[in-house]
Amino acid sequence: MSTRANYFKSLGSDIPASIVVFLVALPLCLGVALASNAPPFSGIIAGIAGGVVVGLMSKSHLSVSGPAAGLTAIVAAAIALVPSYEVFLVAVVLAGVLQLILGIAKLGIIGDYVPNSVIKGMLAAIGLILILNQVPHLLGDDSHFMSDEGVIPEKGNIFQNFFSAFGNINSTALIIGGVCLAFSFIWEKIIAGKKGFIRLVPAPLLVVIIAISGNYFFTQASPEQALSGNHLVNLAVASSPSEFFSLFTMPDWSFILNKDVLVTAVTLALVASLESLLSIEAVDDLDPYQRVTPTNRELKAQGVGNIVSGMFGGLPVTSVIVRSSANVNSGAKTKASTIMHGLLLLLCVAFIPGILNLIPNAALAAILIFTGYKLAKPVLFVSFYKKGWDQFLPFVITIIAILATDLLKGVIIGIGVGLFFAFRSNFRKAVFVVNDDDRYLIRLRKDVSFLNKAIIKKKLEQVPPGANVVIDAFRADYIDRDVIETIEDFMISAPLKNITVELIKSNMVDQGFDEKLTSNGAPLIRSHSKGIEHAKS
Template identity: 50%
Template sequence: MFKNFKNDLPASLVVFFVALPLCLGIALASGAPLFSGIIAGIIGGIVVGSISGSSLGVSGPAAGLAVVVLTAISDLGSYELFLVAVVIAGLLQILLGFLKAGVIGYFFPSSVIKGMLSAIGIIIFLKQIPLALGYEDGETPFAFFETTGFDIYTGLVNMLDSVATGVVVITLISLAILLIWDKVLSKKHKAFKLIPGPLVAVVVGIIYHLIFQGSGSAFEITGANLVTVPVPDNVSEFLGQLTFPDFSQIGNSQVYIVAITIAVVASLETLLSVEATDKLDPAKRVTPTNRELVAQGIGNTFSGLVGGLPITQVIVRSSANIMSGGKTKASTVMHGLLLLLSVILIPRFLNLIPLGVLAAVLLIIGYKLANPKQFIQMSKLGKTQFLPFLVTVIAIVATDLLVGILLGLAVGIITILINSYKNSHFLHIEAKSNGLNTIKMEFAEEVTFLNKAAIQRELYALPKDTYLTLDVRKTKSLDQDVLEILDDFSITAKSKNITIKLISERGVVENPPSYRQFFGVDVFEGAH
């Protein structure tokens, strides 16, 4: 597990710095205690990371569940009762894993998965803008994390009226450090590869903040634009931040409705993230999805028992892990340990980190995921790949993750159906001799009821005095609906002087009296 320590440690630091603000922001957007997001991040890293079969996937609280959690807490009336639903959801996920429900993730086409990655990259990029500008909506720039769809763009326009100079400066400095470190310095000397650029940006950001702290100048960064984690004075205060489920109302039917909702949504998000993470993995390893559901279920059970938010595998942290050079699950586990140690040992130090530094890290990750080259590459693959990809991107950015994926999947299915409709047969006009049009129609390997409209159109469009060769030697499956069309057409063929020569694996026959009988029972000898 630790054989790639020199790669996994720097990657875990990057994931840690990415996960910390996300855990806080998602907890805020969910209407839950801020510490609940940190708890979910710790359990997602240490517990799920240890059990999971994913080499590079990182688990923690997911933005996609924020609205579900916010509504559930309101409906149930208390966070303690909501935690009961999280525990039950975890147990349901374990059951799904043992029932081998992990195969569901493989039914999503790669074009939809790539669209999901690009859309998430765009959303990540857009949602860092308030942190990069120092915009404050109420008490914190994290409030922007709960916006979805076109509200994102409305919010971006409004926030241009409130920009903090100091935050913008440190964001630009951090971006410069990250780009120069990645594109120039890391290629100059091995030492720059050992020290991660985001760590350098964080140190520079803290120094910048300390220099201008209390100065009252435009370059000062105020508390709302700094990381904020609870600062306990002793162990009892730290443990006092934990919240425990209220099992006294375990018979409440609403709890089970919430639990089922969380289990289904969290499992689907996890499976999609697994698929996307495996595609990003340079080693192209395949995650055992059933084991992943069990791991997520155990993680959610633990998280619910100690006051944490629901957990899923999340593509933001997983992609940050991969982009930072992570090799094994050790980076995931270490990021969880870093979250735990940081809130215990150095919470005051963490609260010196400007959010602009973390925004810079996520801006680069977002750009890498939504790289314009991906759009160009997908467009070159043709409409069958590009349309589901593009619809998925637009729908996720305009609505939310699950709606976008389902719309992309629907377009992918429609594209397949259209192609099936078109590709059921091949029609070739060979020649005209003895006053007859010689035409060859070759059926595909599988011809279903979806193809009958196209076949019927071609058959009834044949001119009079045609000699039609119908070749079904490659056909392995021929739907009864299509056979009915052939039987009906045989009557029309006689009136139009159309001769049909049927070529099959059994041999050749002209104008068979019944196609359904011919393919249904062995009467070839008599027909021949």
């Protein structure tokens, strides 16, 4: 069956999913723009470019791209550094060009080296950040912007905002948001195991309808309690096509060789590329069909997306976890959902911004809290605890590091912890020693590096005179030259202590042992046609 046929066959799942992603993306696009000290509409432009342009170019089936909160600190600092926002757009376009180059150079392989425990920790951390960031909006405290990855220091710490919100509760927002959140959990139970049309109805759409209806009820019954102002979505409403197109901004190319612009472009390209690769790894892990995204193609797609976004006044884009996970959880099957969510953003801000401005922020917060819960379910923590400390600690430390710093720094810390445990595991398994009276077995396995030299030397020095020693190197894929010399020195001195040495090695891998070594006239190592040789001194 052709790819086009697959897209049409999956529309029944992709259309409802695109509505869900659109409802999740809308406040986040605006929130990231506000956090970046950029024009609010720039976030919408980036969302459209991420959905339509990256969606068309990428070979990821479920990833959704758009403006990311992980870049807010960089973007805000860059906008303050350059002469104008139009100059900053030049850096966004150049960053896209650099990402194209990275993709052509096949550097997308970097994402393959991130441990699964770190990726899961990243997802869980983002889920917790979503909950912490959105609870204030659920309570009616809309003094801080909406975000999917954290809050930059200038806007407040997520924990401070979380606790301070309980002192600024708006009862109407709490009622509407509480009903919407409860409905999200109940609706999931209702459709569980069901088939047919009911599964095609997106819960967030029903949540929005409930919220608008609820606020309309308060407007009629008690106008002073109804939500208004910053408690509702706030999009610019254009009265004419020319006014709508005036919301788009063009880059100022006269600053293309400006030093600050070039440094910003390189920074954006590197950080956005790494964040996208990490997100792609996470989304592929969430994909129920376990499809694998070509990472080099993804870098190229992100590059084109940033070029288009920057050309029309948008913020830089990356693949983003929250929108992507909402896409997966809503049952999307192909990238048609991603593309349609971008088109919905464009059509709605162009034709019905007034209707969108009726949506209470508390309703959108309920949608995001529910998404966050699905990313950070308690069962996930229990599952990693059962896998052992070498999996649980990188998972938990990644979460803590992201919550304490930001997404990029937290993941780097998590990778460092993961590498430590991987190295520790390999180090411990590389050398196996057991003894029974005067018989010793020293088995070398996997990769035996110079870091194993100390323990091997120590164990050999502990062998008493008259003992029988078997050094089994058959299972080793690699033995460092320092380790070989340590073993050879022991074999040379063994006859002086009346120690019998037996070496087992494979001819399939050249271990570099000296074939001329002898003890009492008997060869210790000799080539063998079967690949294994036993020689006793």
